[in-house]
Amino acid sequence: MSKVEVGYTDYLKETLDGLEDGLLLTSVDKKGEPNVMTIGWGSIGRIWGKPMFVVLVRPSRFTYGLIEETGEFTVNVPPKELAEAVAFCGSVSGRDHDKFKEKGLTPLPGRLVKSPLIEECVLHYECKVVHKNDVIPGELAPDIIPEFYPKDDYHRVYFGEIISVYASRDIKALA
Numbered sequence: 001m002s003k004v005e006v007g008y009t010d011y012l013k014e015t016l017d018g019l020e021d022g023l024l025l026t027s028v029d030k031k032g033e034p035n036v037m038t039i040g041w042g043s044i045g046r047i048w049g050k051p052m053f054v055v056l057v058r059p060s061r062f063t064y065g066l067i068e069e070t071g072e073f074t075v076n077v078p079p080k081e082l083a084e085a086v087a088f089c090g091s092v093s094g095r096d097h098d099k100f101k102e103k104g105l106t107p108l109p110g111r112l113v114k115s116p117l118i119e120e121c122v123l124h125y126e127c128k129v130v131h132k133n134d135v136i137p138g139e140l141a142p143d144i145i146p147e148f149y150p151k152d153d154y155h156r157v158y159f160g161e162i163i164s165v166y167a168s169r170d171i172k173a174l175a
């Protein structure tokens with residue numbers, strides 16, 4: 001399916017709604033081997049005069065090491081038919097699985113980053129990390145800690161400048 005360039009706010013609602021079920025974040029290692037993980041937390045906005053996709057990744061994820069190595073990632077919005085792949089990519093690690101192969105996902109070369117887009121998805125954000133910081137336990141509302149951090153696995157927050165956004169021509173697949 002062909003992809004067309006769109007603005008980063010054109011499908012904001014679809015993207016933010018998609019976080020509820022999970023979006024697919026891709027990254028690569030130094031050799032160019034791709035990995036994909038599901039994310040449910042994130043935010044799109046404007047910071048330092050740049051369009052920004054902020055994502056939160058726990059240090060235990062294989063993805064964490066990859067983003068640390070390359071300083072980039074893509075976020076892909078899946079159509080509903082990919083629900084099973086989204087659940088899979090959010091439950092097994094790229095350390096033990098080739099999730100692209102096992103779920104029949106097709107990596108498409110990114111335009112401006114080495115991390116691939118996922119052809120079967122309908123929206124794609126290419127991002128370059130311009131800042132990162134860690135969730136500070138002492139600065140969190142106390143009720144959040146027992147629910148989300150029983151193992152002290154505090155997220156790293158990546159601020160990814162959105163440098164390119166593409167959509168499938170048939171964006172209706174989201175409906």
Ligand SMILES: Cc1cc2nc3c(=O)[nH]c(=O)nc-3n(C[C@H](O)[C@H](O)[C@H](O)COP(=O)(O)O)c2cc1C
Pocket residue numbers: 020021022035036037038039040041042056057058060061062063064086087089090091092093094095
């Ligand atoms: C719906 C859903 C949302 C998720 N959101 C996040 C997230 O925002 N950040 C995170 O670190 N892990 C999140 N996870 C867990 C990772 O996707 C999961 O641990 C995955 O196996 C990590 O893959 P990796 O080890 O290949 O990086 C989520 C899982 C699901 C099912």
